[in-house]
Amino acid sequence: MxxxxxxxxxxxxxxxxxxxxxxxxxxxxxxxxxxxxxxxxxxxxxxxxxxxxxxxxxxxxxxxxxxxxxxxxxxxxxxLELTGAVDHGDPVTVNPRIDALARAGLEFEVLEPAAAHMRWSGIRFDTTVLYHPAAGRxxxxxxxxxxxxxxxxxxxxxxxxxxxxxxxxxxxxxxxxxxxxxxxxxxxxxxxxxxxxxxxxxxxxxPLVTTQEQPAHFVPLASEVKWPSFVHHPGAVLKTVGIYGLSSIDGVKIGEHGTGPVVHPDSRDFVPRPDGVQRLVDYAREWLPGVDADAAEPLTCLYTSTPxxxxxxxxxxxxxxxxxxxxxxxxxxxxxxxxxxxxxxx
Ligand SMILES: Cc1cc2nc3c(=O)[nH]c(=O)nc-3n(C[C@H](O)[C@H](O)[C@H](O)COP(=O)(O)OP(=O)(O)OC[C@H]3O[C@@H](n4cnc5c(N)ncnc54)[C@H](O)[C@@H]3O)c2cc1C
The missing domain is CATH 3.50.50.60 (FAD/NAD(P)-binding domain)
Structure with a gap:
């Protein structure tokens, strides 16, 4: 064919x-x-x-x-590098993920925030922490x-x-x-x-809606610190929107999920919005002690989302x-x- x-x-x-x-x-x-x-x-x-x-x-x-x-x-x-991944934040969001991994027979651990911070010192953790090793970047x-x-x-x-x-x-x-x-x-x-x-x-x-998203890279403060991929779900301690993150050769990338402005893919400006970058800086300052929160390098990328x-x-x-x-x-x-x-x- x-x-x-x-x-x-x-x-x-x-x-x-x-x-x-x-x-x-x-x-x-x-x-x-x-x-x-x-x-x-x-x-x-x-x-x-x-x-x-x-x-x-x-x-x-x-x-x-x-x-x-x-x-x-x-x-x-x-x-693919299997660094493991962490979901933390509101148990209402994290617990169904624990149940789904259990149903699938996948290996996982549930940790207290302090124990998780001992393991991944670059991140401060909120409420329930789910780790699974078959994940990464x-x-x-x-x-x-x-x-x-x-x-x-x-x-x-x-x-x-x-x-x-x-x-x-x-x-x-x-x-x-x-x-x-x-x-x-x-x-x-x-x-x-x-x-x-x-x-x-x-x-x-x-209906498909296209938005211009703007994650940012931050410089890690210590090269020996281990970084899992992570998703911080809002609702418990985190009162703003959720944040995803992971380390890469360009630094520790964090971003909000689907909060960017609606754009047309042929006429967007590729310019990160200062208020969105500031929210990532504020998040890094509060939750990521392992990065230099003052040095954000934003980038832009498209989401095309269904309802x-x-x-x-x-x-x-x-x-x-x-x-x-x-x-x-x-x-x-x-x-x-x-x-x-x-x-x-x-
Ligand atoms: C900032 C950001 C972070 C993300 N993080 C994650 C993550 O951590 N994990 C995860 O799983 N997913 C993540 N995603 C989502 C993931 O990257 C996307 O879902 C995926 O890349 C979509 O791929 P695609 O091929 O559908 O779209 P695209 O990569 O946009 O590909 C569509 C292609 O079609 C081409 N095209 C369009 N029209 C025509 C035409 N008429 N003729 C010829 N070519 C055409 C375009 O030029 C383009 O190359 C992220 C996305 C963004 C933007």
């Missing part, structure tokens, strides 16, 4: 890998160059974790783990590049600087129109992130769409690619 994948972020690249691995003739079309910073998948770090209350997401993370490891060995690239840019490389190893063609202008005909054979040529496909996969509704207006999707933060992965005619990843899909990407490949196969 001829399959065209529109979008070379982590979801399109993972899908191209998984579909090509099943023997299909895959062309991946990306409007920008390799490693571009205009979408959702760039940078040095993303959290990988199982810490969800919903069994489906726990199982999707579990499915992704061996696929990440397969990708590492196939491309001889280090992608992915290198984002390397993961996208490795997924593209895996697709190519299985025969995929990858075209950069090739914006898809139109998808024509959605029943039997579809034409995918670019400036230089038209590709004909048996199945088209739309993995276009914030641009999904623009390129696939024929699809019925949940309930669940994903839109579905098939309509011969179009498969994978969108609405709501700021939390990187960890699952190879497993999402596998779901997309199943939809391509019918």
């Amino acid at each position: 001829k399959v065209v994948v529109v979008g070379g972020g982590i979801v399109g690249a993972s899908s191209a890998w998984q579909i090509a691995q099943r023997g299909h003739e895959v062309t991946l079309l990306e409007q920008f160059g390799p490693g571009h910073k205009n979408g959702a998948s760039h940078g040095s770090s993303r959290i990988y974790r199982h810490g969800y209350a919903d069994d489906y997401f726990v199982s999707l993370a579990a499915r992704a783990l061996p696929l990440w490891q397969e990708l590492e060995s196939m491309t001889d690239t280090a992608l 992915l290198h984002a840019d390397r993961s996208v590049a490795a997924s593209v490389a895996a697709a190519r190893l299985h025969g995929a063609t990858v075209e950069y600087e090739t914006p898809v202008r139109e998808i024509v005909g959605t029943d039997v054979v579809t034409d995918v129109v670019t400036d230089s040529r038209t590709y004909s496909a048996d199945v088209v996969v739309v993995a276009a992130g914030a641009w999904t509704s623009a390129i696939a207006p024929h699809l019925t999707l949940p 309930d933060s669940n994903f839109a992965i579905e098939r309509s005619g011969n179009t498969v769409v994978a969108a609405g990843f709501s700021g939390h899909a990187f960890k699952f990407a190879p497993a999402v690619g596998e779901l997309v490949a199943h939809l391509v196969d019918g």
Whole structure:
């Protein structure tokens, strides 16, 4: 089967890998160059974790783990470092995650805040602390590049600087129109992130809202301190919004989840809002004794969110769409690619 994948972020690249691995003739079309910073998948770090209350997401993370490891060995690239992950904060939010990890048979520990601080001295902990070791950080840019490389190893063609202008005909054979040529496909996969509704207006999707998010990196004060990936849930001691964080080669990254301004992906300004940066500085000063809170290096990135933060992965005619990843899909990407490949196969 001829399959065209529109979008070379982590979801399109993972899908191209998984579909090509099943023997299909895959062309991946990306409007920008390799490693571009205009979408959702760039940078040095993303959290990988199982810490969800919903069994489906726990199982999707579990499915992704061996696929990440397969990708590492196939491309001889280090992608995933298992540093462990911590959820802390309001027990109303943390306890269902403890229950879900128990149901899944995953290893975890529940600690008192003081015991957790003894172990991870860079973080001050709030109320209930859940730790699970099968978690950590992915290198984002390397993961996208490795997924593209895996697709190519299985025969995929990858075209950069090739914006898809139109998808024509959605029943039997579809034409995918670019400036230089038209590709004909048996199945088209739309993995276009914030641009999904623009390129696939024929699809019925949940409303997708694009926001410009702005995490920041902070310099750690001591290189020997260990950092798990962490999510601080609001409601108990923390009275502001929740915060996620992890260490990376660029420092300790923290961010609010989905609080950025609504933007259009082609006309956003890439400028972090000072009030949002100030909130991260205030958080670091209060909760992260292991970083220099005065030296924030903000960056921007896009979320494309559905109303309930669940994903839109579905098939309509011969179009498969994978969108609405709501700021939390990187960890699952190879497993999402596998779901997309199943939809391509019918
Ligand atoms: C700041 C930030 C932190 C995050 N942290 C985490 C985390 O810790 N853990 C986690 O699991 N997830 C995290 N996420 C979420 C995760 O990164 C995203 O869910 C994921 O990257 C979405 O990937 P995507 O491929 O759908 O979108 P994108 O990466 O945006 O890819 C879409 C691609 O489609 C291309 N495209 C669009 N239209 C066209 C067209 N017409 N023709 C050709 N190409 C086109 C775009 O150029 C783009 O490259 C974070 C996201 C952000 C922004």
